[in-house]
Amino acid sequence: MKTPPAISGSAIDGVPQEDTWMAKYLYECEVERRLSAHTVKNYTRQLNSIRTSLNIVNWQDLTVEQCKRILHIGHKRGLSARSINLQLTVLRSFCQFLVKHGYLPSNPVKSVHSVKQNKPLPKQLNVDEMSVLLDFKRNDFIGLRDKAMFELMYGCGIRLSELTGLNIGDVLDSTDDGRILKVTGKGNKQRLIPIGRKATAALDNYMTLRGECVDIDDPEALFLSKQKRRLSNRQVANRLDHWAKQQTLYQQISPHTLRHSFATHVLESSNDLRGVQELLGHANLSTTQVYTHLNFQHLSDVYDKAHPRAKKK
Secondary structure (H helix, E strand, O other): OOOOOOOOOOOOOOOOOOOHHHHHHHHHHHHHOOOOHHHHHHHHHHHHHHHHHOOOOOHHHOOHHHHHHHHHHHHHOOOOHHHHHHHHHHHHHHHHHHHHOOOOOOOOOOOOOOOOOOOOOOOOOOHHHHHHHHOOOOOOHHHHHHHHHHHHHHHHOOOHHHHHOOEHHHEEEEOOOEEEEEEEOHHHOEEEEEOOHHHHHHHHHHHHHHHHHOOOOOOOEOOEOOOOOEOOHHHHHHHHHHHHHHOOOOOOOOHHHHHHHHHHHHHHHHOOHHHHHHHHOOOOHHHHOHHHHHHHHHHHHHHHHHOOOOOOO
């Protein structure tokens, strides 16, 4: 385990040598709050950008007016509302950390309002499109591995990082409920998800060849490359893009599309928002509620087509 950086000690990766408060904050994010390495890198990048654009030498000199300048600078640079709000969120969290440790008397970002932004609905494939995407047959290692990965992502609704972090021991047998997947999500929180029939069959087929590509350094990794290494997020995304083109789906499909499709299809069939929340591993129900909009669109289309009073002239 890393030791926390001292106030007068050296900085961690990506942090200016003299800015040990940033180093302490990022250490807390990584070790105590257990944020992902990707998130910590993003926080580092955002704080460095703010530090440079506002010409900050000492965080104690940060004022409300300077924080409001983030909005002006962001608009001037053509940043999206989401990017500007991300900077404000990271800075607000960092300043709250400084308040907690007595370095700041109050949080100067607290009174700065975020930019209003339209939340785009998640993109998803319909059931027929998903069937087309997953209807490929190859009996070599790569083909069986890809089939297992994408059946599992769509069948369980897991995040990309959750997929690449899976180990063999995370696939559990249950005499009553069939296979169960143990998933470690954000904040190192674990949840159990039932594995469907198609995903189970795809996993079994893949495992018949996986033994030929065991990673000596990481023998428990579930999904491996031809180089016998745990697959990275980028490699999985590239493979999905390959199959989307191969199956002639002329649209942009990302790994998150499979997760959105899972949530939408389960909600359409069950109308159980709490159940979908648990399956997705969302901490807050409000995060899951975005799928109710998708579900309503589906119901609205059905109503328009079926109800005699709804038909348009």
